[in-house]
Amino acid sequence: MSDQVEAAMRSEAPQMRADKHVSLQTVERLSAYRRVLEELDRDGVEYIHSQQFAGLVGVTPAQLRRDLSSFGTFGNISRGYNVYQMGRTMSRIMGTDSTQSVALFGVGDLGRALLSYRGFEERGFHIAVAFDVDQDKVGRVFAGRRCYALEELATVLPEYEVRMAVLASRPEGLQALADRVAAAGVHAILNFVPKRVTPPEGCFVENTDISAKLEKLSFLAHAQATV
Amino acid sequence: MSDQVEAAMRSEAPQMRADKHVSLQTVERLSAYRRVLEELDRDGVEYIHSQQFAGLVGVTPAQLRRDLSSFGTFGNISRGYNVYQMGRTMSRIMGTDSTQSVALFGVGDLGRALLSYRGFEERGFHIAVAFDVDQDKVGRVFAGRRCYALEELATVLPEYEVRMAVLASRPEGLQALADRVAAAGVHAILNFVPKRVTPPEGCFVENTDISAKLEKLSFLAHAQATV
DNA sequence: GCCTCACTGTGAATAGAATCACAGTTGCAG
DNA sequence: CTGCAACTGTGATTCTATTCACAGTGAGGC
Ligand SMILES: NC(=O)c1ccc[n+]([C@@H]2O[C@H](COP(=O)([O-])OP(=O)(O)OC[C@H]3O[C@@H](n4cnc5c(N)ncnc54)[C@H](O)[C@@H]3O)[C@@H](O)[C@H]2O)c1
Ligand SMILES: NC(=O)c1ccc[n+]([C@@H]2O[C@H](COP(=O)([O-])OP(=O)(O)OC[C@H]3O[C@@H](n4cnc5c(N)ncnc54)[C@H](O)[C@@H]3O)[C@@H](O)[C@H]2O)c1
Numbered sequence: 329m330s331d332q333v334e335a336a337m338r339s340e341a342p343q344m345r346a347d348k349h350v351s352l353q354t355v356e357r358l359s360a361y362r363r364v365l366e367e368l369d370r371d372g373v374e375y376i377h378s379q380q381f382a383g384l385v386g387v388t389p390a391q392l393r394r395d396l397s398s399f400g401t402f403g404n405i406s407r408g409y410n411v412y413q414m415g416r417t418m419s420r421i422m423g424t425d426s427t428q429s430v431a432l433f434g435v436g437d438l439g440r441a442l443l444s445y446r447g448f449e450e451r452g453f454h455i456a457v458a459f460d461v462d463q464d465k466v467g468r469v470f471a472g473r474r475c476y477a478l479e480e481l482a483t484v485l486p487e488y489e490v491r492m493a494v495l496a497s498r499p500e501g502l503q504a505l506a507d508r509v510a511a512a513g514v515h516a517i518l519n520f521v522p523k524r525v526t527p528p529e530g531c532f533v534e535n536t537d538i539s540a541k542l543e544k545l546s547f548l549a550h551a552q553a554t555v
Numbered sequence: 556m557s558d559q560v561e562a563a564m565r566s567e568a569p570q571m572r573a574d575k576h577v578s579l580q581t582v583e584r585l586s587a588y589r590r591v592l593e594e595l596d597r598d599g600v601e602y603i604h605s606q607q608f609a610g611l612v613g614v615t616p617a618q619l620r621r622d623l624s625s626f627g628t629f630g631n632i633s634r635g636y637n638v639y640q641m642g643r644t645m646s647r648i649m650g651t652d653s654t655q656s657v658a659l660f661g662v663g664d665l666g667r668a669l670l671s672y673r674g675f676e677e678r679g680f681h682i683a684v685a686f687d688v689d690q691d692k693v694g695r696v697f698a699g700r701r702c703y704a705l706e707e708l709a710t711v712l713p714e715y716e717v718r719m720a721v722l723a724s725r726p727e728g729l730q731a732l733a734d735r736v737a738a739a740g741v742h743a744i745l746n747f748v749p750k751r752v753t754p755p756e757g758c759f760v761e762n763t764d765i766s767a768k769l770e771k772l773s774f775l776a777h778a779q780a781t782v
Numbered sequence: 783g784c785c786t787c788a789c790t791g792t793g794a795a796t797a798g799a800a801t802c803a804c805a806g807t808t809g810c811a812g
Numbered sequence: 813c814t815g816c817a818a819c820t821g822t823g824a825t826t827c828t829a830t831t832c833a834c835a836g837t838g839a840g841g842c
Contacts, residue, residue, distance in 0.1 A: 350778070351828080351829070352771075353828095353829070353830095354829095355771050355774050355775070356767070356771055358770065358771075358774065359764065359766065359767035359770040359771070360751070360767070362770075363749065363750075364751075377788090377789070377790090378789080378790075379789090384751075385751070386751055386753070388830080388831070390830075390831055390832070390833095391829090391830065391831075393790065393791065393792085394791085394792080394829090394830075394831090396790095396791090397790090397791055397792070401790085401791070402790095403789080403790050403791080404789090404790085404838080404839085405788085405789050405790050405791090405836090405837050405838050405839080406787090406788075406789060406790090406837085406838050406839040406840080407789090407838090407839075408789075408790085409790095421774065422770045422771075422773050422774045422777070423773045423774060423776070423777035424770055424773055428773065430769070437667070437668040437671050437672065438668045438672070440664070440668070441664040441665045441667070441668040442765075444664050445664065445665070447749065447766055448766060448769070451766040451769065451770065452770075452773075453766070453769050453773075491776065492769065492772055492773065492776065494769075515776040515779065516772035516773065516775060516776040517772070518765075518768055518769060518772060522590065522674065523590075524587070524591075524611075524612070524613055526613070530779075532772055532775045532776060532779075534768050534771060534772050536763060536765065536768055537586065538669075538745075538763065539586065539674055539675060539678040539680070540583070540586035540587070541745050541761050541763055542657070542675070542678065542680050542719065542745060543585065543586040543589075543649045543651055543678065543679075544579075544582050544583055544585075544586070544649075544761060545719055545743035545744075545745060545759055545761050546649050546650040546651055546655060546679075546680075546719065546743065547582050547585065547648065547649045547650060548582070548743060548759045549650070549718065549719065549742040549743040549759060550649070550650035551577070552742065552757075552759075578798080578799070580798095580799070580800095581799095604818090604819070604820090605819080605820075606819090615800075615801070617800075617801055617802070617803095618799090618800060618801075620820065620821065620822085621799090621800075621801090621821085621822080623820095623821090624820090624821055624822070628820080628821070629820095630819080630820050630821080631808080631809090631819090631820085632806085632807050632808050632809080632818085632819050632820050632821090633807080633808045633809040633810080633817090633818070633819060633820090634808090634809075634819090635819075635820085636820095
C-alpha cells in the first residue's frame with residue numbers, strides 16, 4: 329500500500345467507535361451539527377476547524393470536540409474536520425443515511441401541515457401513510473398519502489415498512505394509541521398531543537408541546553421584566 | 556384574628572419567593588405540573604401529595620418538591636398541595652394568568668394550523684395578528700386573524716399589544732426578521748424555522764425543530780437495535 | 783528532512799442537576 | 813391535650829454535563 333493511500337485512509341476515514349454511553353444532550357446537538365455541515369458543503373467548504381464550526385452551531389469548541397469524540401475520531405489535527413465525510417458520518421450515526429418510512433396518526437390541521445411539509449424528505453424521513461378515526465377522512469388521499477382506519481394498523485404498518493410514528497391526534501385514548509402503535513412494531517414515537525405518554529416497552533417517545541414552549545418563553549420574558 | 560382564619564392563611568396562601576436562580580429545566584417542567592393540576596382540579600381533587608403528583612407528571616417526588624421550593628413554599632405538611640391554589644400560582648409564575656397577545660410570522664401550512672388551534676387560548680395565549688411577505692396573503696383574514704405586510708410591523712404590533720412572536724416563515728432572512736421583531740418590542744420568540752437564530756439583545760428565542768426530534772428518535776431506535 | 787505552529791482528543795477540574803435522607807412540622811385519632 | 817404517623821422543605825451527596833488546559837501530533841514552510 330502506497331504512503332499516499334495510507335495517509336488518505338488515515339486522514340479521510342473516520343475512526344468510528346462502537347461505543348458505550350452517548351449523552352442525550354449530545355444526540356440533540358447532532359442534528360444541528362449536521363445541518364451546519366450541509367450548509368458548509370453546499371458552500372464548497374472542504375475542511376473546518378472546531379472553533380469556526382462551533383461558532384456556526386452556537387456551542388463552545390470544547391463541547392463540539394467532546395460530542396464528536398464520543399463517536400470516534402474525525403478530525404485531522406492540522407486541517408480540521410472534513411465537511412463532506414463528517415456529514416455522511418453524522419447521517420450514518422443518526423440512521424438517516426437512507427430514507428425511513430413514518431406513519432402519521434391524526435389527519436387534522438397539524439397532521440395535514442406535516443403531510444405537506446417537504447423538509448422531512450431532505451432529512452431522510454418519508455411520511456408514507458396516515459391513519460385517522462374520522463370516517464370522513466378514511467379512504468381519502470392527503471398530499472399523496474392514503475388515510476387508513478385505525479383498525480387496519482396491524483396489517484398496513486408492516487406493508488409500508490414503517491419504523492417511526494408521529495401522533496397528531498387527540499388526548500383521548502392517547503396511551504392506548506401509543507401502545508397499539510408500539511405493538512405493531514414501531515420503536516419510536518414523536519408525540520404532538522399535550523398529554524403524558526408512558527413509553528411502551530421497547531419504544532422511545534419524544535414529546536413536542538408547543539404550548540409548553542410558549543409558557544417557558546412567557547416565564548422568561550416575565551422574569552426578566554421584574555429584574 | 557381567629558385561630559381558624561390564621562390557620563387558613565397559613566395553609567392556603569402560598570409563600571412566594573422573589574427568588575434568585577431558577578433552573579431552565581425546572582421551568583420546562585412547570586407547564587407539565589400545571590397541566591396535571593388542571594386535570595386534578597377538573598376531577599375535583601382538592602389536595603395531593605408529592606408522591607402521587609410526581610407519579611402523574613412522570614418525575615420523582617424529590618424533584619417535584621425541589622422544583623416547587625425554588626418558587627416558595629406551597630405544601631401543607633400533612634395534607635399535601637392545594638390543587639387549585641397551586642394551579643393559580645403556577646399560572647402567575649409563568650405569566651399566563653391573563654391572556655397575552657402573540658403575533659405569527661408566516662401564514663403557510665404550519666402557520667395556518669397554528670392559527671386554527673384552540674389549545675393556545677386555554678393556556679393564556681392569543682394569536683392576535685399575522686404577517687406575511689406574500690402579497691396574495693396580505694390583507695386576507697385567516698381564522699379570524701388579519702394578515703399584514705411585514706412593513707406594517709412597527710405600527711401594528713404595539714396596536715395589538717403583542718408580547719411574543721411565533722416564526723413560521725422561511726430560512727431566508729430569518730435573523731433579520733427576528734431582529735426586526737425584537738426591535739418592535741417583542742421579548743420572546745418561538746421559532747419553527749430550522750435555522751439558527753442568534754437571540755437579539757433582550758429577547759429570548761426558543762427553537763422547535765421537528766426534523767431534529769425525528770433525527771433524535773431515529774438515533775435512539777437505531778442505537779437500541781444494535782445493542 | 784526538520785522545525786514550527788496551531789489543532790485535536792481527552793484527562794482533570796468545575797459547574798450544575800437529580801437524588802437521598804432526615805429534621806421539623808402538622809393534622810388527626812384517641 | 814398528647815402522641816403518632818407521615819409529609820414537606822432542604823442540607824448533603826451523588827451523578828452528569830461542560831469547560832479548562834495541555835500533551836501529542838500532523839501539515840506545511842523552508
Ligand atoms: N394545530 C396546532 O397548531 C397544534 C399545536 C399544538 C398542539 N397540537 C396538538 O396536536 C394534535 C392535533 O392537532 P390538530 O389541530 O390537527 O387537531 P384536529 O382536531 O384538527 O385533528 C385531530 C385529528 O385526529 C383524529 N384522531 C382523533 N383521535 C384519533 C386516534 N385515536 N387515532 C387517529 N386519529 C385520531 C381526529 O379525527 C382528527 O382528524 C392535538 O392533540 C393538538 O392538541 C396542535
Ligand atoms: N409545515 C410543517 O409541517 C413544518 C414542519 C417543520 C418545520 N417547518 C418549518 O416551518 C416553516 C413554515 O413551514 P410551512 O410549511 O408553513 O412553509 P410554507 O412555505 O407553507 O409557508 C411559509 C410562509 O412564510 C411566508 N414568509 C416567508 N418569508 C417570510 C418573512 N420574512 N416574513 C413573513 N412571512 C414570510 C411565506 O410567504 C409563506 O406564506 C418553514 O421554515 C418550515 O421549515 C414546517
